Amino acid sequence: MKRWYGLVLVVLIALVLGGCATKVEKPAAIVARPVVIGAEGIPQPEWVYKTVSAQDMHYETGYGKMSDKQTSIKRATVEAKNKIAEWVSTSVKEVVVTYLNDAGSGDNRQALDAMEVVSQQVAEATLSGVTTEELWVDVDGGVWVLCSIPMVNVERNFEPAAEAVVEAFSESEAAAAANAKMKDAFANLLKGI
Amino acid sequence: MARFAALLLTLSLLAGCTTTVVEQPAGALANLDISGYPSNVYVGISGPYSTQERMVEVAIMAAAKSIHLKAALALDSRLVTASHSDLGLRSFASKEHAYWDDRDLARTIERLRVLSIVFDREAGAVVVVEYPDEEAERRVYHSQYDSDGRPTWMHVLPEVAGHRFGVGTTGRYSLLNRSLEAADFAAAQNLLDLKSEHVFSIEKVSTYNDLMERVLYQAQRGLLRGFTIVDRYYDAESKSYWSLASCYE
Numbered sequence: 033m034k035r036w037y038g039l040v041l042v043v044l045i046a047l048v049l050g051g052c053a054t055k056v057e058k059p060a061a062i063v064a065r066p067v068v069i070g071a072e073g074i075p076q077p078e079w080v081y082k083t084v085s086a087q088d089m090h091y092e093t094g095y096g097k098m099s100d101k102q103t104s105i106k107r108a109t110v111e112a113k114n115k116i117a118e119w120v121s122t123s124v125k126e127v128v129v130t131y132l133n134d135a136g137s138g139d140n141r142q143a144l145d146a147m148e149v150v151s152q153q154v155a156e157a158t159l160s161g162v163t164t165e166e167l168w169v170d171v172d173g174g175v176w177v178l179c180s181i182p183m184v185n186v187e188r189n190f191e192p193a194a195e196a197v198v199e200a201f202s203e204s205e206a207a208a209a210a211n212a213k214m215k216d217a218f219a220n221l222l223k224g225i
Numbered sequence: 226m227a228r229f230a231a232l233l234l235t236l237s238l239l240a241g242c243t244t245t246v247v248e249q250p251a252g253a254l255a256n257l258d259i260s261g262y263p264s265n266v267y268v269g270i271s272g273p274y275s276t277q278e279r280m281v282e283v284a285i286m287a288a289a290k291s292i293h294l295k296a297a298l299a300l301d302s303r304l305v306t307a308s309h310s311d312l313g314l315r316s317f318a319s320k321e322h323a324y325w326d327d328r329d330l331a332r333t334i335e336r337l338r339v340l341s342i343v344f345d346r347e348a349g350a351v352v353v354v355e356y357p358d359e360e361a362e363r364r365v366y367h368s369q370y371d372s373d374g375r376p377t378w379m380h381v382l383p384e385v386a387g388h389r390f391g392v393g394t395t396g397r398y399s400l401l402n403r404s405l406e407a408a409d410f411a412a413a414q415n416l417l418d419l420k421s422e423h424v425f426s427i428e429k430v431s432t433y434n435d436l437m438e439r440v441l442y443q444a445q446r447g448l449l450r451g452f453t454i455v456d457r458y459y460d461a462e463s464k465s466y467w468s469l470a471s472c473y474e
Contacts, residue, residue, distance in 0.1 A: 072380045072381060074381075098317070100394065101392075101394075102392065102393065102394055102411060102415055103317075105415065105418055105419075106304075106319070106414075106415075106418050107306075107317065109418045109419065110304060110306065110426075110441070110443050113421070113424050113426050113443060113445070114426045114428055114441055114443065116424075116426075117424070117426035117427075117428075118428070158423045158424060158425045159421075159423070159424040159425075159426070160422065160423055160424075161420075161421075161422060162420070162421045162424050163419070163420045164418070164419040164420065167382070
């Protein structure tokens with residue numbers, strides 16, 4: 033009988049301790065990305081498939097596959113630079129629209145005219161200091177480039193557009209304040225705030 | 226005997242670790258190689274002319290031009306591409322220009338010290354000159370060659386702190402000097418593609434008969450300082466000339 037008590041006691045202790053045990057879950061299997069080797073024996077860099085971001089720089093990638101490598105580089109850089117231009121244009125328009133809405137003048141003809149002027153100026157703005165940081169050639173001979181532009185250069189390009197808004201709002205007494213506010217908004221947008 | 230075998234084994238192992246360095250075949254381009262000279266030594270070629278005097282004169286002017294290009298080379302490039310949703314890329318046209326200051330060319334020529342003159346059937350006169358007004362420094366890069374005898378820069382751009390590199394290539398023109406000039410110009414434009422001071426880009430997307438058309442116009446310009454042709458290569462397989470150019474970062 034004592035032996036039975038002993039057995040029951042052992043089972044109970046085992047159950048109690050078992051209940052205290054922490055369940056160790058198997059770590060989720062990490063899917064290893066296959067290493068892609070390019071035409072020049074260089075493995076595919078991460079920036080080809082993953083967005084690169086930094087607070088002081090904006091990055092875009094471009095791809096080109098033409099008759100030879102040099103022309104492919106040209107095509108790839110053209111595409112990357114165009115993406116940068118589009119990004120700048122979209123960012124500026126976003127700030128201007130937000131600013132105009134915030135100012136409660138969305139239906140105001142003068143505000144809409146100002147928007148038109150700014151959009152035009154932004155579309156015509158040049159990008160300064162676009163650099164090709166990295167270059168990779170895939171196995172088919174297609175060229176990938178990673179281009180960058182310093183944020184400070186983009187902010188500088190925004191100046192003429194902001195001035196245009198001030199001119200468009202010449203009748204408003206708050207033109208200078210509006211200009212400053214919009215510049216701040218643009219700087220914050222670039223910083224992702 | 227055992228010592229000899231060990232030595233042989235060590236030597237064969239070490240030989241396996243070395244990079245094969247194959248020298249470029251001698252030819253017209255071999256005469257243009259000034260990599261053994263300091264950075265204030267320049268080379269100029271003339272192409273064929275009726276007299277040797279004329280060839281030397283033109284070659285000296287070409288060398289002096291290199292000095293002015295190094296001081297400042299302004300580049301601009303305009304490009305238009307059009308793509309259709311059903312046909313893909315329909316056009317990719319570019320127009321490129323280079324500008325340099327030739328105002329003091331005569332004064333520069335006066336200052337040159339001629340180091341050597343060689344006459345070549347393809348190159349005409351090849352004149353190597355020294356420019357004493359410039360400090361003699363080590364060249365920024367010396368080419369390395371792969372097992373096929375091709376310079377490694379044809380595939381991977383060199384990396385040297387404070388300098389940028391670009392590669393240009395062109396098919397053969399009737400005269401060697403024209404082929405080289407075209408390859409050098411392409412290398413300069415490659416430098417501009419890789420780093421543009423100013424870029425203007427505008428894209429128009431329209432739809433016509435349910436087909437989308439995308440037209441992209443891009444203009445860029447830049448000023449290169451320290452522009453130098455570091456090396457040249459003729460690829461017999463593709464019958465093309467290659468130039469490696471560098472400029473200050």
